Amino acid sequence: MDFLHNPEFGDKLVTLMAAFVLVFQIAMVGQRSLIMNIRLFGAQSFLLAAIAAVIAHYNHAPHIYVAAVMTVLVKVILVPVLLERLVDRIEIRHEIEPIVNVPLSIVISGGLTLVAYIVGESFYHPETGAASLGHNTLAVAISVFLIGFFMMINRRKALTQVFALLTLENGIFLAAICLTYGMPLVVDLGVFFDVLVAVLVLGILVYRIRETFESMDVSKLRRLRG
Amino acid sequence: MTGAILKTLAQLVLLLMLAPLVSGFIKMLKARLQMRRGPGILQPYRDIHKLLRKGMVVPDSASWLFSATPYVVFLATLLAGLMVPMAAADTPVGLFGGVLAVVYLLGLSRFFLALGGLDTGSSFGGLGSSREMTVSALAAPTLMLAVFTVAIGAGSTTLAQIAKVAINQQWRFLEPSQILAFAALFLVLIAETGRIPVDNPATHLELTMIHEAMILEYSGPYLALIEWGASVKQLLLMTLLINVFWPFGLAAGWSLAGLAAGLAWLLVKLAVVSCGVVLVETANAKMRLFRVPELMAVAFVLGALALVSTFLF
Numbered sequence: 001m002d003f004l005h006n007p008e009f010g011d012k013l014v015t016l017m018a019a020f021v022l023v024f025q026i027a028m029v030g031q032r033s034l035i036m037n038i039r040l041f042g043a044q045s046f047l048l049a050a051i052a053a054v055i056a057h058y059n060h061a062p063h064i065y066v067a068a069v070m071t072v073l074v075k076v077i078l079v080p081v082l083l084e085r086l087v088d089r090i091e092i093r094h095e096i097e098p099i100v101n102v103p104l105s106i107v108i109s110g111g112l113t114l115v116a117y118i119v120g121e122s123f124y125h126p127e128t129g130a131a132s133l134g135h136n137t138l139a140v141a142i143s144v145f146l147i148g149f150f151m152m153i154n155r156r157k158a159l160t161q162v163f164a165l166l167t168l169e170n171g172i173f174l175a176a177i178c179l180t181y182g183m184p185l186v187v188d189l190g191v192f193f194d195v196l197v198a199v200l201v202l203g204i205l206v207y208r209i210r211e212t213f214e215s216m217d218v219s220k221l222r223r224l225r226g
Numbered sequence: 227m228t229g230a231i232l233k234t235l236a237q238l239v240l241l242l243m244l245a246p247l248v249s250g251f252i253k254m255l256k257a258r259l260q261m262r263r264g265p266g267i268l269q270p271y272r273d274i275h276k277l278l279r280k281g282m283v284v285p286d287s288a289s290w291l292f293s294a295t296p297y298v299v300f301l302a303t304l305l306a307g308l309m310v311p312m313a314a315a316d317t318p319v320g321l322f323g324g325v326l327a328v329v330y331l332l333g334l335s336r337f338f339l340a341l342g343g344l345d346t347g348s349s350f351g352g353l354g355s356s357r358e359m360t361v362s363a364l365a366a367p368t369l370m371l372a373v374f375t376v377a378i379g380a381g382s383t384t385l386a387q388i389a390k391v392a393i394n395q396q397w398r399f400l401e402p403s404q405i406l407a408f409a410a411l412f413l414v415l416i417a418e419t420g421r422i423p424v425d426n427p428a429t430h431l432e433l434t435m436i437h438e439a440m441i442l443e444y445s446g447p448y449l450a451l452i453e454w455g456a457s458v459k460q461l462l463l464m465t466l467l468i469n470v471f472w473p474f475g476l477a478a479g480w481s482l483a484g485l486a487a488g489l490a491w492l493l494v495k496l497a498v499v500s501c502g503v504v505l506v507e508t509a510n511a512k513m514r515l516f517r518v519p520e521l522m523a524v525a526f527v528l529g530a531l532a533l534v535s536t537f538l539f
Contacts, residue, residue, distance in 0.1 A: 012400050019402035023409055023528065030524045103523035110527035114534060140402075 010058035014178070017047045017054070018140040021174065022113065025144050025167060029109045029151060030102055032095040037163055038083050041170075045075035048170055051137070052177050064177065067188045071173070074192045079166065079199050086159070086203045090210055098154045105154055109147045116143030123179075137178035145171030157216040158206045162199070169195055233480070234308060234318040240489075241307040245457040246270035248464065248496055255504045270457065274450045282446030285346045295342030296444065296451035299335040303455045306331035307462045311469045313488035314477040315389040324384035325373050328466070329366065332418075332459065336362055339452070343440035354439025357515065361424060361436060364522035365417040368410050371529030375407040376470050378536050385470070392473040399471045406532035408471050412502070413525035415467060417518075419460040422507040424518055434515050461496075468495045 024044040031037050049071035056064035098105055120139030148168030152161050173191070210216050250267040257264020284292065306328045308319040323330075340358055343351035377383045379398065380391035398404060417424045420437040430438050441452050469476055475491025477484030513521065 015402055016400045016405060019405045022402075022531075023406070026524060026527060030520055102520040106520070106523040106527050110530055113531055117534065 004057075007058050010054055013054050014051050014137055017051050018137040018174070018178075021047050021051075021170075022140050022143060025147050026106060026109050026113075028163070028167060029147060030106050032102070034087055034096060034160070035084065037096070037160070038080050038087070041163055041166055042076050042080040044167065044170055045071055045079075048174055048177075049076065051174065055177060063185045063188075066185055067177070070188065070192045074196055075166075075170070078196065082199055082203060083159075083162070086206065090159075090207060090216075096155060096157065096160050099156060100154055105150075108150060112146040112150060113143040116140075116146055138175060141171050141175035141178060143171075144168075144174060147171075156219055158202075158209050158218050159216055161218065162202045162206065165198070165202075166195070229480075230318065233316075237308055237312060237318050238304065240312055241304060241458055241461065242454070244496075245454065245461040246274060248461050248500060249457040251497065252500050252504055255500060256507055259504060259508045270453075274454055277445075277450035277453070278447050280446040282444075282448055285348070285443055287347045288345055288443070291338075291341050291345045292443075293448070295338045295345075296448040296455075298338040299342075300451045300455040300458075302331045302335040302338075303458045303462065306335075307458055309385060310462055310465050311385055311389045311473075311476065312465050313485050313492055314480060315386055315393065315469075315473070316480065317386045320384055320386060324382070324386075325377060325388070326383055328385070328462075329369055329373065332462075333362075333366065335455065335459070339440055342444070343442075346443045348443055350439045350442050354436055354442070357436045358440055361417055361518060361522070364519060364526070365414050368522065368525040368529045369414045369418075371526070371533050372407040372411040372414065373470075375403055375529070375532040375536055378533070379404070385466070389469050389473050389476055390478065392470065393476055393478060403532045403535040404471060406528045406535065408467070410525045410529035410532060411467050411471075413521065413528070415463045416503065416506060417522065417525070418463060419456075419503075421503060423510045423513045423521060426512050434512065464496055464499050465492065468492070468499060 021044055024040050024047070028037055028040045028044075031040060049068045052064050052068035052071060056062065056068060100108065117139045120142050123138055145168055148164050148171055151164035151167065155161055155164060169191075206216060209218075209221070213220050247267065247270075250265070250270045253269065254264055254267045305319065309317050309324065309328050309331075311317050336358065340355035343355035343358070345351070373383075376388055376392075380388040382388060382391075392398060399408070415421075420427050425436040425438075426434075427437070429435065430442070437456070441449065444452055469492075472495060475488055475495075477488035
């Protein structure tokens, strides 16, 4: 069981899972079904939790385990369940309609990933040696973040923008965990609480927008109603 | 010299005999997963045997292209199959360009298949050909990108060399670039073999059929050759996927024990990949034809990212 203590193996493991995070992110851009989007988000968050746990193990930083467990509880279980209930309640059966068509969106996401890799590389200092666990995860984190932004711009419906926000937050979490090996626990807890409250508030907001405007299309929010 | 001929013959027999078995295995597994009994695992052999003995009907409007197509398809696919490592890392035939030659041979067979579909002048054939060309025009660049990713890692485009390098780096397939290339190649496998999100291999009754529409006019031995060629192509793409990304167990030399072990590993890995294909086929509904470019765009971007990330890390 030598590999359990070999940081090189840990690095490989983290990089591998980060690659899957990126694949899920691109799949989310390409996926039109709302429910599938929520599940992909859940899977992505689960991988994030796994990355956090691996980093916690190899860096001997037990407080990151708490972050990992919180990720599983909040982002893998609670948020997807809440969102699926919201989708049920507002009875959306139709698909996501992005502004830029799907193949082009995917190609744009690919371009954004390139940008992220180029940006991420400037942070990479091989001379620091052992501290580089998960250094190439930073590029993935930045690209998840950028693609999240792009998804937010690219989608019309308020609810789909909520997912985009959530994936964006996943990107930030990944960046935080691979750069700093876990922020202080208080910050982590605050962020999780934030996400949860954001989902609740946005859920209510989406519901209200639909009640008032009979649509979730945010481009219709320009007209004022008395 | 005799050794080379022996190797070629051995691989030829392996390709021809194993290909229908893989098709049958996928069909059986799919039926079981959908709670049907389904045909037995040997059904493709029986189908080919039956078709080979039957007479055939050639349309009046068909030219020599119609009769040349099955032979070209079958032979080009077989030749490509001889260039892919199966049980051993060495391949019997190594044409210039290695994996590029494989891609172009598959392209040649597809080109003739599309011509054969157009040749009879039936509207279904033309429809199938035009769709096949649309899908393959999107799938081929992805295949190239994925293959280049691996070729850059190995410093060679010869498949034997790629497999040998991969054997020495057991855990290389866990690198992000390899994962992305694997995902891209898997999507190409699904598109090129006409599996469910792209095309439905099980029916002639759909207006959205691609492969089946092209070969609608073929019957008897010609149909047998085309179907056999299609299953060889499926086996070829699967072994390419397997031996380029997870080459463990592949025999490096030509010892008998090594070959037997290589063959056993090959069967195990083929079964795993088949399970993956079956799961995808069962879990998804067929896509609308206009949605296929979206899937291919995902595959293309994955391939492009794979290639780029080999340079970045």
